[in-house]
Amino acid sequence: MLLFSACLLNVRLKNLQCLDTIPGQRKVRITRGNMIQLSEEFKRDAVISLCTRDSSATVVAQKYGVSRECLYNWKKQLLGEKDVDSVVRSKKPDLPDDKDELQAELESLKKQVHKLKLEIDILTKAAEIIKKDLGIDRQNLTNKEKTMVVDALRREYRLDELLEATGMAKSSYFYQRKAQTQPDKYLALRTKVREIFNENRCCYGYRRVHAVLKYEGITYSEKVIRRIMSEEQLIIHGKKKRRYNSYLGEISPAVPNLLARDFHADKPNEKWVTDLTEFQIPAGKVYLSPILDCFDGLVVSWSIGTSPDAELVNSMLDEGAACLSDDEHPVLHTDRGCHYRWPGWILRMDTYGLIRSMSKKGCTPDNAACEGFFGTLKTEMFYGRSWEGVPLEEFIKELDSYIRWDNEKRIKMRLGGMSPLVYRRSLGLVA
Numbered sequence: 001m002l003l004f005s006a007c008l009l010n011v012r013l014k015n016l017q018c019l020d021t022i023p024g025q026r027k028v029r030i031t032r033g034n035m036i037q038l039s040e041e042f043k044r045d046a047v048i049s050l051c052t053r054d055s056s057a058t059v060v061a062q063k064y065g066v067s068r069e070c071l072y073n074w075k076k077q078l079l080g081e082k083d084v085d086s087v088v089r090s091k092k093p094d095l096p097d098d099k100d101e102l103q104a105e106l107e108s109l110k111k112q113v114h115k116l117k118l119e120i121d122i123l124t125k126a127a128e129i130i131k132k133d134l135g136i137d138r139q140n141l142t143n144k145e146k147t148m149v150v151d152a153l154r155r156e157y158r159l160d161e162l163l164e165a166t167g168m169a170k171s172s173y174f175y176q177r178k179a180q181t182q183p184d185k186y187l188a189l190r191t192k193v194r195e196i197f198n199e200n201r202c203c204y205g206y207r208r209v210h211a212v213l214k215y216e217g218i219t220y221s222e223k224v225i226r227r228i229m230s231e232e233q234l235i236i237h238g239k240k241k242r243r244y245n246s247y248l249g250e251i252s253p254a255v256p257n258l259l260a261r262d263f264h265a266d267k268p269n270e271k272w273v274t275d276l277t278e279f280q281i282p283a284g285k286v287y288l289s290p291i292l293d294c295f296d297g298l299v300v301s302w303s304i305g306t307s308p309d310a311e312l313v314n315s316m317l318d319e320g321a322a323c324l325s326d327d328e329h330p331v332l333h334t335d336r337g338c339h340y341r342w343p344g345w346i347l348r349m350d351t352y353g354l355i356r357s358m359s360k361k362g363c364t365p366d367n368a369a370c371e372g373f374f375g376t377l378k379t380e381m382f383y384g385r386s387w388e389g390v391p392l393e394e395f396i397k398e399l400d401s402y403i404r405w406d407n408e409k410r411i412k413m414r415l416g417g418m419s420p421l422v423y424r425r426s427l428g429l430v431a
Contacts, residue, residue: 043074050075118157118165125149139167147176189220190228197234200410201402203380205229205236211417237384251341258357259333263369265295268429269328272300272320272354275335275370276308279378279399281387286395289313289339290403291320291332292373297412298420299373299403304396313339314348321352333357335367377402 046064050071053060061068122138129152130145141149146166150173153162163170184190196212197204204212206226213220229235265271271294279286289312290302301319305312324330332354334340340358349356359366381402387395408421415423424430 044078046071047075047078115165118153118161121153121156122149122162122165125152138165141166143168143172143176144180147173147180151177186224186228189218189224190232192218193225193228194232194234197229201380201405202234203236203410207413208411208417211411211413215411215417236379251338252343252346254336254341254361255356255358257333257359257366258331258355259366261366261368263294265293268293268295268298268424269300269324269330270295272330272332273334273367273370274313274316274332274340275367275374276313276337276339277374277378278308279382279395281390281392281395283387283390283392283395286392286399287312288399289316290370290373291316292370293420294369296415296420296423297369297373298424299407302400302403304399306392308339310339310342310344314344317345317348317352321348321354324352329353329355331355331357333359333367333370335359336361377406 042064046060046066049060049063050057057068057071061071064071119138123136126136126138126141126145126149129148130141138146146168150159150162150166150168159170159173163173192213193209196209200208200212206222206229209229210220210222210225213225259271259273263271263273272291273294274289274291276287276289279288284306286304286306287308288302288304289308291300292298293300300323301316303312303316303319332349334357336358339345340356346356364371381399390398407419409419411417411419412423418426421430
């Protein structure tokens with residue numbers, strides 16, 4: 001209606017223009033010095049802008065450089081009172097005269113509001129009960145989760161509209177309700193899984209827990225174990241470690257990298273790796289220096305101290321060499337730290353008949369076997385625990401206890417679910 005009025009206005013003003021304007025006449029004529037005389041075409045454009053405006057009349061008046069009263073006077077002169085009233089009436093919306101039609105439209109709007117409120121309540125209840133994000137698609141919820149949401153909203157909405165909103169079949173809903181009332185068939189398994197997880201320092205994932213259960217003759221799918229551990233919140237907590245760098249410069253000539261990242265060994269005491277790592281607790285710093293056998297990951301020897309000095313690594317080397325027979329001369333791989341380049345270390349290596357091998361400068365993957373052991377150790381034993389108030393002596397005992405547990409009891413999947421010592425016993429290598 002507003003567009004039709006504007007078109008009518010334009011035709012009326014053009015007819016008026018034909019009577020008062022001259023072809024080629026300017027919109028503005030300057031006469032009598034600084035007096036400005038506005039043309040009829042200018043007034044017509046201003047009145048059209050006023051009648052078809054989106055903003056206030058004041059804004060239109062400022063645009064044409066006149067007052068608001070002047071703008072309405074032009075409108076009254078060009079259109080007259082009758083046309084002004086018709087334009088105003090044309091802006092009023094047409095409402096249906098039928099009462100039943102109005103009532104039907106009102107009911108339709110109420111239904112739409114009710115449907116939107118139901119959808120919002122479903123998302124809100126899903127976020128509250130099953131910890132889902134508010135933006136999740138309710139169609140992607142599992143039937144169990146949908147049943148929980150429907151039961152929580154049964155007092156406010158009818159069952160049929162809840163099922164329609166969640167996209168769930170009625171039979172599926174009653175099946176889930178019946179399943180929830182049944183006793184948990186995995187109750188005993190849940191208790192067993194929790195015991196295995198806690199007994200092993202809360203370090204086992206679902207694969208190792210599954211391997212322990214299988215070793216004890218309890219057979220379940222890995223998926224079942226994973227789901228139970230997820231439902232019981234049996235989560236391994238870890239923290240990114242701060243890298244320790246022991247490089248102090250070139251002390252003696254470096255030796256070649258004989259392992260070349262090949263950490264596979266066909267027999268014990270063929271390839272050894274070693275490194276030094278740091279543990280920082282409120283009571284101070286503790287350093288660990290172990291020797292690992294690449295054959296099965298057994299920690300051959302280790303030394304723990306509060307200072308990363310030559311005595312720490314030398315004592316570790318002495319204990320490791322004492323385990324060797326006369327015909328065993330393993331390759332001992334290290335990084336380029338100063339501890340492995342002092343004359344005392346080199347003399348011991350030559351005395352014991354060990355073969356030296358070194359990583360490239362600053363290349364951690366060259367000693368990945370030892371770095372991986374440190375990562376596992378710190379994730380399972382060090383990170384995620386508060387060491388506030390723990391003295392250094394107690395921490396050293398805890399660290400020593402973990403390494404012994406790692407050798408004797410901690411299973412490795414690559415060893416068929418056995419610990420290093422159990423694996424060697426199965427091969428008849430140790431008594």
